[in-house]
Every structure is written in structure tokens, then in C-alpha cells.
Amino acid sequence: MLSGENNMYRKMISLIILSFKEGVRDRALIGAGLFSLMMMGSALVVVSMFMRDLDKVSVDINLSAIAFAGLLLTFFVSINLMAKDIDKHTIYCVLSKPFSRSQYIWGKYLGIMLLIFMAFCILTICSSITILFIKSQYEFYFKSFSWIEFYKAVYAQLLLLFLLNAVVVFFSTITTSSFITLLFSISTYLAGQTIEEVVVFLKSKNAMDMPLSESINAIIDIAQYILPNLSVFDLKVQSAHAITISYNYLFAITSYSLIYSVILLLSASLIFNRRELK
Amino acid sequence: MSKILIKKISKSYISDFKREKKIAVDNISLNIDTTEVFGIIGRNGAGKSTIIKMIMGFIKPDKGDITIDGKIPSDPDSRLKVGYLPENPYFYDNLSAEELLKFSSTASGLDKEKARKRIDKILQQVDLYSVRKQRLRTYSKGMTQRAGICFALVHDPDIIILDEPMSGLDPFGRKMVIDLIKDLQKRGKTVLFCSHILNDVERICNRVAIMDSGILKGIFTKQEIFESNGMEELFLNVVRGK
Secondary structure, three states: OOOHHHHHHHHHHHHHHHHHHHHHOOHHHHHHHHHHHHHHHHHHHHHOOOOOOHHHHHHHHHHHHHHHHHHHHHHHHHHHHHHHHHHOOOHHHHHOOOOOHHHHHHHHHHHHHHHHHHHHHHHHHHHHHHHHHHHHHOHHHHOOOOHHHHHHHHHHHHHHHHHHHHHHHHHHHHOOOHHHHHHHHHHHHHHHHHHHHHHHHHHOOOOOOOOOOHHHHHHHHHHHHHOOOHHHHOOHHHHHOOOOOOHHHHHHHHHHHHHHHHHHHHHHHHHHHHOOOO | OEEEEEEEEEEEEEOOOOOOEEEEEEEEEEEEEOOOEEEEEEOOOOOHHHHHHHHHOOOOOOEEEEEEOOEOOOOHHHHOOEEEEOOOOOOOOOOEHHHHHHHHHHHOOOOHHHHHHHHHHHHHHOOOHHHOOOEHHHOOHHHHHHHHHHHHHOOOOOEEEEEOOOOOOOHHHHHHHHHHHHHHHHOOOEEEEEEOOHHHHHHHOOEEEEEEOOEEEEEEEHHHHHHOOOHHHHHHHHHHOO
16 A cells, blocks of 8 residues: 555546546547647648638638647537536545545546647647648748747647646536536636626726616626636637737746636535535 | 444435335344355345445435445545455446456555456456457346456455346356356455355355344354255245234
8 A cells, every 4th residue: 555645646647547547438539639630631621722821821720720629528428528527426436535526526527627738739730731731832921920829829728728628627516407507617718708898898987878877887897706707718810820929928828827716616515515416 | 253343224315206215124233253255135125235325325225334445435545455246247338348357456455466467367267368359338238247247356356246147147157157246255355245156155145144134134154055945945935024
């Protein structure tokens, strides 16, 4: 028997690997991967149909493919991994071992994130090859293209998925149905993508003839603070137009994603500690 | 010395639709000693699995206390030396039996070399060694049950909790599980299990608790079972209140 910190570390690694392996062999992962590769492949054809801005089009299509694959992984593989544990009681297999429920939540989340990180690495390599190929064919259009800005946009997308998966884990702990988790997660994603624009629109003086009541204003303010602002992670436009994304901005969104995820996971742990696993 | 101590536990559920309160376990106390094989028997819905789930910390009793080797179930360390087989086990079906057992042994603190030896040995014992690299989703119900038994025993726990261990097993499988439990008994382990199969319970238990509708009807020793013309007769008499 091992003891102390070393044992704790090995235990957590074993749980992360368990979640990762279960996810990596999920058929939905293959589907998501193939779909994204097809999208990237289609970029080769689509780009040839444009007369100008080929760099922007190819960057946009590739980043969209990566983002879409990430969302598919989150909404199908991650939710399935969490829901299956509770629906089919595979969770007993973990919790019958000396794991606390908080450790289970963190181990599961990190396993899912490892899976998404690996998938992202593969997709980024495929994307880079696609862009390289298009670049070699249409060198003239790629004068302002920047690899660094492209990878910064990919990184921001990864940060979004860190946060979105924490949302999935959070909803998995408070609901008993994978459908409800899916519904809440997609709603959070859509609200998170649009909340900033909606708030700006509603609060602009020209938006409506009548001013908003105080209670509506308060609700908007609360929603703005509670819902994650996911639009800050969308850097496709900047990357496509080779607009420099500052490292300060990257640091800010990294902190935002981490802090928000940690808060969600701590809340999930608290809720899950009280949950009955019948 | 008690390995598992249950003091006056009660548990009730609220049904989802009618919002009615259903008592699953009512004021039960049990005391399971070291080196004892203790069986819990009862009809469906008697509360057997609920007791086991409370011992494992999956659900919390409304009232009463449980300790496993002196530790409360919400303490993860209480499960360090516990092996558990759930009823109708369902494991991560994209993993192989070998991968599942590696997880079980690492999570229970076994070092790599010791774990490898234990995994090979136990897979051979339950006749799954040749299919150890196959994914669990390709296993039959009996094979999954045997993989579950390996999962519970691979780290050589001191306390073994088995929920319907004979479920889905053919006569050969049942004999194998009985032999395994007898071997555990010889090695001084504490075994708690619940089952519907009265003959098996009679053959391997030192003491048996009979439950009905969440109530503990009585605890009987091997001698008492023998004197009552066997387990079946005793069970029917106790449940019918004779």
C-alpha cells in the first residue's frame, strides 16, 4: 500500500485516466472528429470559390470547425459521460473506492478536459495543415495572415470549452436527466454568447421607446453577472483579419474562464455532496 | 470486534408522483463482526440494498449511525479496505476488465507491481483471464458479474460487501462465488451480502438477518437455521409471522 500525498495523487490520476479512456472510446467522439475534418477538407473547396480574402475565409472555416467540434464534444460526449455515471450507476464503481464526491467531480472534469485538449491538439494540427496547403496554393492572399493570432483564437476557444464543461458538470449534479442537462447547457451557451449584445441593446436609449423599469434593469444586471459572457472567447474575427490580440486580453480571459470554472465546480461539489445516489 | 456497526437507522423515500412517503428501512441495528459472513435476506423491496447503499455512503440515513471499521460512511477512508459489488453491476463498458481492475487497485492504494500480480491472479480465479483485454461491453451478464467480483476483491479488502453476488450466474458461476466467499472467510475477512437465493445463504453465512418491508424480523445463527429445518422454512415462517 502507498500512503499520503503520493497515493492521493495516483488515485486522482487514475480517475482522470478512467474518464479520459471512457470518453476517447465513445463513438460520438469519432463522429465529431470526422465531421470537423470534413469541414476542414471542405475549406479547400470553398476557398477556391472566392476571388479575394482567401486567408480570412480559410481561417474562419477552420476556426469554426474547431469550435463546432468542441461544442459537439461538450454537448454529446461530456454530457453522456456524466449522465451515464448517474443513470446507469457506474458512479458506484468510483464512489465505492476511497474517493470523496468532490474528488469525483474534479477527476471527472479533468478527464473530460484532457479528452477535449487532446481532440483540440489533433484538430489544430489538421487545421494548420489545411491552412498551410491553402497558403501554398494562394500565397498572394496570405500576406497579412498571422499564425500566432490563429493559435491565440484556438486557445480562446479552448478556454470557452473549459468553462462550458464546468457548466455541464454543474448541471449534471443538480438534475437527474441528461436531457435537462443538455437543455440547460445549450441554453447557457446561447445566452452566454449573446448576453453582452442583449444587455447593450436593452440599455441603449434608442432601443425602445419606453425606458426599462427598475426591476427589469435589476434582472438584466443579475443575469449579466450570473451568466458567463462567452462572447469574449470568440476571437475568430480578430484572427481572420490578423488583428493583434494582446497578451493582457488573453490573460484576462484565462483568469475569467478559470475563476468561473472553479466557482462552478466548487458549487457542483457542494451540491453533489448532498445528493442521494439511489 | 465489530467491523460494521449499524445503530437504529431509518430511511424513507418520497415517491416522485404521488409524493407519498415510503419507509425503506425502519429503525434497524446490526453488528457485523470481524471474520464473519453475514447475510441479509428478504423479499424485493425489503430494504436490503438500501442498507448496503447507506453503508457505502451512497445515500444517507434519515436517522441513526453507521460506522465501518470505526469510520463514518461519508469519510472516503472508510472505503479504503472495503470491496463492493453492486446489484446488477454496470461498469464503464468501453474499458477492458484489466483496465477496470487497474483502476480499482490504484484507487485502493496498491502499488503497480502488486496490483499486476493481484489482477492476473483474480482474473484466473474467475476464469476471465483469456478475455481480460476485451471491452466490457462485449461481456455476457455472467461475465460482467464475475468482473464485478474481481473489481470488489482485487485490492484484497478486509470488508467485502456484495449485493446479490449470485445474480445472473450459472451453477458453475455460483459455485465459484461460493468458493470465493468461503476462501475469504478462511482468510479472516468480513463479508456482508444480500441475496434471494436462500440455499446459498444457508451454506456460507455464519449469521443471517431476515428483513421484510424495511423491518428487521430477526437475526439467526447457523445453528438456529439448522434447528428450523433449513433456511427456506425459517424464512417463510419469519416473514409470515409464525
